[in-house]
Amino acid sequence: MASSDDERPRARGGAPPGAAPVLTASNLLGRIGLDAAGCARRLTFLSFDAADVENLAQLRAVAHANVDGIVEDFYGHLLSFEETRRLLADPERVARLKKLQREYFLRMLEGDFGHDYFESRLRVGAAHASTDLRPEWYLGTYSLYLRLLGGRLLEHYRDEPDTLLALLGSFTKVVFLDMGLAIDGYILSGYVDRTLAQDYRRMAEVAEQALAEKADLEQAKADLTGMIVHDLKGPLGGILAVTQLALRQASGAPSDRHFAQIQRSAQDLMRMIENLLEIDQMQEGRLELRLEPVAIDGLLAECSAEYRAAAEIAGMTIAVAIEAPLPVLMTDRWLLRRVLNNLVVNAVRHSAAGAIDLAARLAGAQVEIRIHDSGRGIPSADQAALFDRARRRRGSHREDTGLGLVFCKMACERMGGTIAIESTPGSGTTFVITLPAEASL
Ligand code: HEM
Numbered sequence: 001m002a003s004s005d006d007e008r009p010r011a012r013g014g015a016p017p018g019a020a021p022v023l024t025a026s027n028l029l030g031r032i033g034l035d036a037a038g039c040a041r042r043l044t045f046l047s048f049d050a051a052d053v054e055n056l057a058q059l060r061a062v063a064h065a066n067v068d069g070i071v072e073d074f075y076g077h078l079l080s081f082e083e084t085r086r087l088l089a090d091p092e093r094v095a096r097l098k099k100l101q102r103e104y105f106l107r108m109l110e111g112d113f114g115h116d117y118f119e120s121r122l123r124v125g126a127a128h129a130s131t132d133l134r135p136e137w138y139l140g141t142y143s144l145y146l147r148l149l150g151g152r153l154l155e156h157y158r159d160e161p162d163t164l165l166a167l168l169g170s171f172t173k174v175v176f177l178d179m180g181l182a183i184d185g186y187i188l189s190g191y192v193d194r195t196l197a198q199d200y201r202r203m204a205e206v207a208e209q210a211l212a213e214k215a216d217l218e219q220a221k222a223d224l225t226g227m228i229v230h231d232l233k234g235p236l237g238g239i240l241a242v243t244q245l246a247l248r249q250a251s252g253a254p255s256d257r258h259f260a261q262i263q264r265s266a267q268d269l270m271r272m273i274e275n276l277l278e279i280d281q282m283q284e285g286r287l288e289l290r291l292e293p294v295a296i297d298g299l300l301a302e303c304s305a306e307y308r309a310a311a312e313i314a315g316m317t318i319a320v321a322i323e324a325p326l327p328v329l330m331t332d333r334w335l336l337r338r339v340l341n342n343l344v345v346n347a348v349r350h351s352a353a354g355a356i357d358l359a360a361r362l363a364g365a366q367v368e369i370r371i372h373d374s375g376r377g378i379p380s381a382d383q384a385a386l387f388d389r390a391r392r393r394r395g396s397h398r399e400d401t402g403l404g405l406v407f408c409k410m411a412c413e414r415m416g417g418t419i420a421i422e423s424t425p426g427s428g429t430t431f432v433i434t435l436p437a438e439a440s441l
Pocket of ligand 1: 083084085087088093097100123124127128131137141142
């Protein structure tokens with residue numbers, strides 16, 4: 001039998017955005033590759049035979065007499081659960097559904113399980129998938145049919161338990177046939193793919209949110225650290241100013257040495273703070289170069305003068321060797337000076353005694369500055385990590401914060417140049433800076 005619902009292409013209304021494409025009648029069986037032989041095979045698997053057809057015919061009388069009550073009880077049950085009630089808010093829809101439900105139920109007892117029957121059951125499954133009714137609610141509802149019809153049958157066959165069992169057994173086979181086709185209908189409508197896609201989307205949203213929160217937190221931490229580091233410059237500047245004053249009025253008293261020591265420590269601290277702040281600025285692309293003509297020989301002389309006392313205390317000498325002619329570069333004087341300061345402090349700290357040589361020359365299109373110490377040298381396996389911030393964080397070898405060389409590399413690159421290391425354990429270390437000479441005057 002072909003009921004009126006066979007002609008309608010799919011459930012009306014209620015289909016969410018992204019729902020399955022319209023499923024036209026008479027094409028679903030083909031789409032799951034279910035031909036006449038396949039349909040017959042399903043019935044055989046359910047052990048459906050002529051006796052069942054007879055049993056269904058016997059059931060029809062009771063079913064027709066009770067169908068209205070069964071349908072009422074059916075929707076009474078669905079309206080008592082939040083998950084199913086939400087789809088039945090419109091009384092007109094419920095009235096329409098009751099009529100369709102009546103046809104659906106009675107058709108189960110017709111005994112005509114041909115192509116049209118299979119097709120219509122697939123479509124009803126697909127129609128429910130389009131309303132986004134989860135399959136457990138839809139499939140669970142089939143048990144209602146058994147309970148509602150079973151109760152009515154009991155009234156008729158109370159004294160014939162064998163008949164009652166046989167009738168219910170045949171009806172149960174149809175229920176399971178319909179449930180199987182309902183599942184196929186859900187799969188055909190793309191419900192599984194849609195649900196998975198929704199789950200993945202939700203998971204992606206949760207992950208994105210967690211990442212955004214983590215990034216916010218890290219930013220807040222970085223901002224706070226930056227602020228604290230920046231604020232340290234104030235009191236440190238105060239200490240430097242006072243020690244400077246005290247050293248200017250030096251009288252040869254033993255306290256002078258202490259002041260000089262305090263000044264060196266405060267300068268070290270200031271240098272580390274500036275490294276940190278400028279690394280952050282360079283990483284965020286905020287460090288503007290202040291270009292001006294810079295004579296490299298003068299800059300190296302200034303640098304060696306600044307650290308000569310510290311070097312002498314450590315039993316070292318600092319020498320500057322310039323190979324003329326050396327062009328005047330257009331670069332950031334303050335930044336380059338800070339790179340040199342870092343490298344010279346490094347050299348003083350890591351050479352037990354001996355000489356620190358600062359040299360500069362023109363090498364093709366580059367100005368090359370070399371800072372050599374006669375310290376213990378750095379094994380080549382450790383050299384790559386020296387300029388890498390992430391690796392410095394894990395274990396610093398040559399400096400307190402481990403960030404001096406990271407700063408030097410970033411600053412040299414910011415000025416359009418490079419920095420490299422040449423070192424052999426036992427015979428000292430040379431840092432080689434190159435800066436483009438074409439940026440010269
Ligand atoms: C044994 C279980 C069920 C059967 C046999 C059944 C039967 C049907 C039938 C025959 C249709 C018409 C399909 C079409 O348009 O071709 C339909 C549609 C529908 N059913 Fe069910 N149904 C069942 C369970 C449920 C449940 C649990 C709900 C939950 C509230 C539900 C809600 C709906 C809705 C919202 C529609 C679409 C109505 C529309 O077209 O506006 N059904 N059902």
